[in-house]
Amino acid sequence: MDSNSKKAIRNIEDEDYIPNLSYDSVIFGFNGEQLKILILEYHNTGLFALPGGFVKRHESLDDAVKRGVLERTGLDKIYFEQFHTFGSLTRSDSDVMKRILLGNSFDLDTNKWMLDRFISVAYYALINYDKVTLKPDLLSDSINWYAIDELPPLMMDHEKMVDKALNVLRNNIEKKLVGMNLLPSKFTMKQLQQVYEAILGENLRRTTFQRRILGMNILERHEKLYQGKAHKAPYLYSFK
Amino acid sequence: MDSNSKKAIRNIEDEDYIPNLSYDSVIFGFNGEQLKILILEYHNTGLFALPGGFVKRHESLDDAVKRGVLERTGLDKIYFEQFHTFGSLTRSDSDVMKRILLGNSFDLDTNKWMLDRFISVAYYALINYDKVTLKPDLLSDSINWYAIDELPPLMMDHEKMVDKALNVLRNNIEKKLVGMNLLPSKFTMKQLQQVYEAILGENLRRTTFQRRILGMNILERHEKLYQGKAHKAPYLYSFK
DNA sequence: TTTTATTGTAACAAAATGAGACAATAAGAT
DNA sequence: ATCTTATTGTCTCATTTTGTTACAATAAAA
Numbered sequence: 001m002d003s004n005s006k007k008a009i010r011n012i013e014d015e016d017y018i019p020n021l022s023y024d025s026v027i028f029g030f031n032g033e034q035l036k037i038l039i040l041e042y043h044n045t046g047l048f049a050l051p052g053g054f055v056k057r058h059e060s061l062d063d064a065v066k067r068g069v070l071e072r073t074g075l076d077k078i079y080f081e082q083f084h085t086f087g088s089l090t091r092s093d094s095d096v097m098k099r100i101l102l103g104n105s106f107d108l109d110t111n112k113w114m115l116d117r118f119i120s121v122a123y124y125a126l127i128n129y130d131k132v133t134l135k136p137d138l139l140s141d142s143i144n145w146y147a148i149d150e151l152p153p154l155m156m157d158h159e160k161m162v163d164k165a166l167n168v169l170r171n172n173i174e175k176k177l178v179g180m181n182l183l184p185s186k187f188t189m190k191q192l193q194q195v196y197e198a199i200l201g202e203n204l205r206r207t208t209f210q211r212r213i214l215g216m217n218i219l220e221r222h223e224k225l226y227q228g229k230a231h232k233a234p235y236l237y238s239f240k
Numbered sequence: 241m242d243s244n245s246k247k248a249i250r251n252i253e254d255e256d257y258i259p260n261l262s263y264d265s266v267i268f269g270f271n272g273e274q275l276k277i278l279i280l281e282y283h284n285t286g287l288f289a290l291p292g293g294f295v296k297r298h299e300s301l302d303d304a305v306k307r308g309v310l311e312r313t314g315l316d317k318i319y320f321e322q323f324h325t326f327g328s329l330t331r332s333d334s335d336v337m338k339r340i341l342l343g344n345s346f347d348l349d350t351n352k353w354m355l356d357r358f359i360s361v362a363y364y365a366l367i368n369y370d371k372v373t374l375k376p377d378l379l380s381d382s383i384n385w386y387a388i389d390e391l392p393p394l395m396m397d398h399e400k401m402v403d404k405a406l407n408v409l410r411n412n413i414e415k416k417l418v419g420m421n422l423l424p425s426k427f428t429m430k431q432l433q434q435v436y437e438a439i440l441g442e443n444l445r446r447t448t449f450q451r452r453i454l455g456m457n458i459l460e461r462h463e464k465l466y467q468g469k470a471h472k473a474p475y476l477y478s479f480k
Numbered sequence: 481t482t483t484t485a486t487t488g489t490a491a492c493a494a495a496a497t498g499a500g501a502c503a504a505t506a507a508g509a510t
Numbered sequence: 511a512t513c514t515t516a517t518t519g520t521c522t523c524a525t526t527t528t529g530t531t532a533c534a535a536t537a538a539a540a
Contacts, residue, residue: 019258020261061325087361089298117258121325121359189518206517207519208497208499210518212497226507227506228506229517230506230508230516230517231516232505234518235519447488448529450487451489452528466537469539471485471536471537472486472487473486473537475488483538484540490532491532493529493531495529497524497525499524500524501520501521501522502521503519504517504520505517506515506518509513509515510511
């Protein structure tokens with residue numbers, strides 16, 4: 001409890017954080033065609049991972065995640081929701097953590113708390129693809145969008161997390177109007193349908209979809225969008 | 241990290257557990273009429289709470305919960321599922337924990353780790369009401385069934401946990417065949433409907449319910465159940 | 481044998497969804 | 511200007527699902 005008086009420059013101080021607890025985030029965006037998520041790559045390791053982090057002693061779990069998303073995307077008003085806490089004994093891998101620490105020239109001894117077992121609370125977030133300014137964190141080289149069916153191999157149990165996040169998203173799409181957070185404030189019916197299709201992973205019938213969504217009475221119709229294409233222009237909609 | 245060499249008899253050793261992490265469980269049972277949950281009362285405090293506990297360093301989160309349910313109900317094959325992790329700054333209340341420790345004649349100093357902030361992973365469990373042998377834990381006087389609409393005031397954020405558990409249960413009832421875990425292996429259609437009604441908190445139409453459930457093709461029909469009543473005897477069913 | 485309460489299922493109505501069809505465009509091609 | 515093309519908004523009719531009512535088939539009591 002009272003060790004670590006000398007602090008290297010590149011260190012994360014364990015005293016500030018709740019031990020053995022982390023979060024990971026599956027951050028979804030939609031580029032108009034595909035559903036994508038943010039994946040980062042740790043320095044000098046070839047390891048790909050979900051953006052994650054630790055919870056400060058004087059910070060709520062939700063705030064820790066908000067902070068992490070803000071730091072990496074520049075967005076501070078996002079939709080996010082916890083979906084599962086991963087607590088198996090086998091999920092933590094101290095060898096992987098060693099590689100990450102060494103790849104960042106972190107001192108193994110000072111940072112040995114990071115080699116310990118971690119229980120991780122996983123969140124998904126839905127953000128506006130176009131408004132993001134990506135910024136790698138201290139430990140990583142890059143952070144980038146990857147289409148959900150073209151992900152690199154992810155470390156530890158992060159692929160399981162993505163799978164579960166997608167499942168939860170699919171179940172929530174009807175109940176929680178998930179689409180609204182992945183689109184700009186005004187959008188066409190086609191765009192909305194594409195979000196639904198990307199999430200559900202299946203094609204939907206255009207006429208039925210349109211009728212069903214309009215029947216929900218959740219959309220407001222605005223002006224038409226002239227795209228310069230040789231066909232009828234679609235209306236723009238926003239959520240009420 | 242190396243204190244606590246002297247151990248009082250009535251102590252929970254902090255070194256065995258992951259710090260700042262706990263679980264709480266909303267354990268549902270169905271008595272044939274009402275949906276009930278298990279609530280315990282801490283010694284000499286008048287405090288009512290959900291059964292909870294800590295996670296050992298060498299134990300998965302799920303196993304910790306299984307252990308807790310087993311110790312209190314005697315059941316080891318139960319259906320349970322995590323539904324939310326509560327991590328706000330305000331949820332932990334050291335005054336409440338002090339009352340509990342003092343009510344149990346625990347030493348405040350040796351057990352001060354329990355006064356710290358805790359992030360709690362909440363689970364719900366569905367168990368067979370009739371097969372339970374209730375047993376209070378070390379810290380509590382009693383553990384008892386309470387109908388969900390007749391709960392005593394619960395400490396800290398435990399009422400929020402119950403609300404959320406019920407919501408999740410309502411959403412899962414269609415997808416996960418929740419009913420099967422609250423009933424004996426053979427049951428009548430009426431019993432199944434009563435479970436649904438208790439969970440959803442609304443009355444269902446008998447004929448529609450029967451047709452819909454039978455249409456799912458998940459039930460196997462067995463012999464009739466003669467209840468000694470002056471009317472047609474219902475069939476018994478089990479899940480396939 | 482009649483009465484009573486409940487069960488299983490059928491029958492029809494109403495609502496939701498599936499599947500096409502088609503007229504109404506924007507803008508490019510002629 | 512007119513014709514062509516791709517897409518949109520809406521309508522129609524078929525199919526499926528759900529709501530509602532009705533009714534015959536019991537177990538056991540009266």
